Amino acid sequence: MPALSFDAVTDYLRNLLGGSVRVISLAEHGRKDLGGDLKSFGYGNPVFIEFEVDGERRRAVLETVSPSSFGHDHFSDRAQSILWEHGAFNSLPRHVPSLASGALLRTGALLSTGQAEEFFLLTEYVEGEGYFKDLDRIRDAGAASEADRDRARALSAYLSEIHHRKKQSPQLYRRRIRDLLGHGECIMGLIDNYPERHAEVAPERLRRIEETCLAWRWKLRPLTHRLCQVHGDFHPWNILFRERTDFTVLDRSRGEWGEPADDTTCLTINYLFSSMQHAGRLEGAFEILYRTFWDTYLEQTNDRDMLSVAPPFLAWRGLVLASPVWYPHLPPGMRGALFRFIENVLAEDRFDYLNVNRYLR
Secondary structure (H helix, E strand, O other): OOOOOOHHHHHHHHHOOOOOOOEEEEOOEEEEEEOEEEOOOOOOOOEEEEEEEEOEEEEEEEEOOOOOOOOOOOOOHHHHHHHHHHHHOOOEEEEEEEOEEEEOOOOOEEEEEEOOOOOOOOOOOOOOOOHHHHHHHHHHHOOOOOOHHHHEEEEEEEHHHHHHHHHHHHHHHHHHHHHHHHHHHHHHHHHHHHOOOOOOOHHHHHHHHHHHHHHHHHHHOOOOOHOOOOOOOOOHHHHOOOOOOOOOOOOOOOOOOEOOOOHHHHHHHHHHHHHHHHHOOOOHHHHHHHHHHHHHHHHHHHHOOHHHHHHHHHHHHHHOOOOOOOOOOOOOOOOHHHHHHHHHHHOOOOHHHHHHHHOOE
């Protein structure tokens, strides 16, 4: 964290409030600084600012949020908290008002965000075709080429490479397993967005799946040594291929670190899904790609424990594919088969990737 300087605070207040601004003092934990920088300023340390605007004496408090394992692990968590507080403080009677929300830049400057309606992300444009187009082509033709097998191997090798980077942070691993259930984009969020009444999806069935996943959380919770670098949403719409095995990934989600089974199951269940659209089961070209991917990954990582943590991640991705919201027009019987897959996978301690079709029965 850069030092908080008189000059930076003065410039910020001048841009925010207009007029002539003079900072009189900065105070942290009872210590006033009348002219220098606050060298020890950091997350969670409030700074009391005394200043004048056009000769009028005023005071304010600049606060940050400390990184912690209580949902503040990531920079985005802390930004979310600050942005929420700015709006919420000012909507409650008798609450101390928020003057602005802002960001501390690497240079030590302060940037105001209080007038923002929405945030945006600007990325470079990259040429390429979504990998889902490959899967659609293979589904329609019923055949895969050697180039298709090369791509499956390349994707598997890519995950092997990024998963090799580990991180020691037990609390963060537990956070990611907790998010697997409770995050709005994950198991509970998906279940809450299923229709209240649907011919193929009874609420009791969803409740049983959720309760089984909760039991799985307690199985995975101690496995903190597995925390590694992940993509977090490694499905065919987030992979752009160019010539042969040259590809770029898009839209990394939910944090830098997580459980490697998140990525492997996210992609491989799509081989099953595409094959089910063609044949109602995993077979033929898609079985070759599926086996190529898993065999390559397990050979390169020797992570056989992956198969013991995969079930709840497969359940999560299965809930996406079976969702009437995301996929309202599945072939007859396919939604029911996906739910059988979810329930049967969760019922076993280890995912039998070599005999995946038995989970559809």
